[in-house]
Amino acid sequence: MKSLEICEIFYSLQGESNYMGMPCIFVRLARCNLRCSYCDTQYSYAPGNRMSFEKIISEIAMYPAKVVEFTGGEPLWQEDTPQLMQILLDMGYKVLMESNGAMYIDEIPHEVIKILDVKCPGSGEAGSFQRANLSLMAAWDELKFVLTGFHDYRYAVDFITQYKLEGRVIHFSPVTTMLPAEQLAEWMLRDGVQAKLSLQLHKILNLR
Ligand code: SF4
Numbered sequence: 001m002k003s004l005e006i007c008e009i010f011y012s013l014q015g016e017s018n019y020m021g022m023p024c025i026f027v028r029l030a031r032c033n034l035r036c037s038y039c040d041t042q043y044s045y046a047p048g049n050r051m052s053f054e055k056i057i058s059e060i061a062m063y064p065a066k067v068v069e070f071t072g073g074e075p076l077w078q079e080d081t082p083q084l085m086q087i088l089l090d091m092g093y094k095v096l097m098e099s100n101g102a103m104y105i106d107e108i109p110h111e112v113i114k115i116l117d118v119k120c121p122g123s124g125e126a127g128s129f130q131r132a133n134l135s136l137m138a139a140w141d142e143l144k145f146v147l148t149g150f151h152d153y154r155y156a157v158d159f160i161t162q163y164k165l166e167g168r169v170i171h172f173s174p175v176t177t178m179l180p181a182e183q184l185a186e187w188m189l190r191d192g193v194q195a196k197l198s199l200q201l202h203k204i205l206n207l208r
Pocket residue numbers: 032033034035036038039040041042044072073074100
């Protein structure tokens with residue numbers, strides 16, 4: 001029986017994608033290959049509890065929603081993650097994945113909605129994004145830039161222009177302790193940026 005190292009499984013509203021606001025079961029996988037300066041899930045770096053696919057699926061089935069999101073840590077750090085995604089798709093779940101973008105998505109089932117970070121300089125991990133992922137993304141996949149200040153904002157805008165990403169769903173998500181959302185909104189309006197301001201709904205509502 002296949003298994004994965006799990007940090008936690010919990011139920012909340014999806015907080016930062018086109019699926020924002022939907023009830024969602026989160027499977028947070030243990031371990032991450034990056035160390036972002038603003039990371040709010042450092043507890044996921046440690047080894048997790050090894051759980052069989054069967055046990056993970058039974059925990060997911062305890063909740064009433066039919067949307068599952070794989071997150072981390074980095075969900076692609078464990079090579080068996082795509083197999084569990086396929087099983088859940090076959091069971092009729094909508095499957096989302098938030099990844100740090102530093103690993104190839106070529107093994108991920110096509111139907112999975114992939115939300116990929118492009119790390120900016122303020123993260124300390126700029127350059128980690130696998131650019132080949134841009135051509136592997138499906139039309140429904142999304143990109144997210146977490147921004148700590150104006151330098152990151154310029155980096156994100158230049159990245160969109162350089163790789164001609166204007167037609168894609170792109171989220172600009174401020175680290176609000178470093179970049180007030182109002183300031184980011186002002187820049188986006190001034191420049192008519194083809195991206196969406198994304199605030200973390202679950203944090204606004206004091207959910208998990
Ligand atoms: S990729 Fe995510 S989990 Fe990993 S260090 Fe960065 S913010 Fe934290």
